[in-house]
Amino acid sequence: MKKTYLTTAVVLALASSITMNSCIGSFALTNKVLAWNKQIGSKFVNALVFVGLHILPVYELSFVADILVINSIEFWSGDNPVTASTRVIDGKDAKYLVKCDKSGYTITNLSDKSVVKFDYNSADNSWSLNANGKSTKFMQFVDDSHVKMITPNGDFTTVELSQEGLMAYEQLANGTLYAMK
Numbered sequence: 001m002k003k004t005y006l007t008t009a010v011v012l013a014l015a016s017s018i019t020m021n022s023c024i025g026s027f028a029l030t031n032k033v034l035a036w037n038k039q040i041g042s043k044f045v046n047a048l049v050f051v052g053l054h055i056l057p058v059y060e061l062s063f064v065a066d067i068l069v070i071n072s073i074e075f076w077s078g079d080n081p082v083t084a085s086t087r088v089i090d091g092k093d094a095k096y097l098v099k100c101d102k103s104g105y106t107i108t109n110l111s112d113k114s115v116v117k118f119d120y121n122s123a124d125n126s127w128s129l130n131a132n133g134k135s136t137k138f139m140q141f142v143d144d145s146h147v148k149m150i151t152p153n154g155d156f157t158t159v160e161l162s163q164e165g166l167m168a169y170e171q172l173a174n175g176t177l178y179a180m181k
Helices: 002-019 028-038 043-055 058-077 163-180
Strands: 085-090 095-101 104-109 115-121 126-131 134-143 146-150 156-160
Touching: 028 043, 028 058, 043 058, 156 163
Parallel strands: none
Antiparallel strands: 085 095, 095 104, 104 115, 115 126, 126 134, 134 146, 146 156
C-alpha cells in the first residue's frame, strides 16, 4: 500500500511538473496548513502535529490540490481562491462584510451599504484608507523597526515599533484630541 501510494505521488508530481513547467504558483493551501500548524503551541507540539499531518497525508493532499487545481486557477485568473476570504462580522451597531484579497480589505456595512477600503501599496510599502471617494495614506513602513504614521494634523511622524514608540504616538494623538475638546 505504501509503495503504491509513493509511486502514485511520484508519478503525479512528475506529470504535473512536465505539464505546468511555467506555473510555480504560491502554494497557498499548503502554506495555510503549515501556518496553522506553526501557531498551535510549543515547538514540540508543532513538530508532533507536523509529523501527524504527514502520516494522515494532509500535507501531501494539500500539495497535490495546489499543484493540480489551485495554482492553475491562480495562473490563468491571476487570483488565488485560497488567499481571498470573506467574513461577516457582527459589530456593535451593524453587520459588516469583510473581504480580504491581495491588495487589502474591503469592509461593507450591510445596513447602509457604505464601503471602506484598506489598500496596501507594495510600491511604497504603505497602507491607505479609501472612503467616500477619498484616499488617505495613514501608514508607511520605513524599516523593520519603524513606520511613518499620520498625525491628527495630517503630517507624518516616524514611530518606533516598540511599547515606548506606541505610547508616544498615542500621547501625540490624544494630546491633540484633548486640545480640540
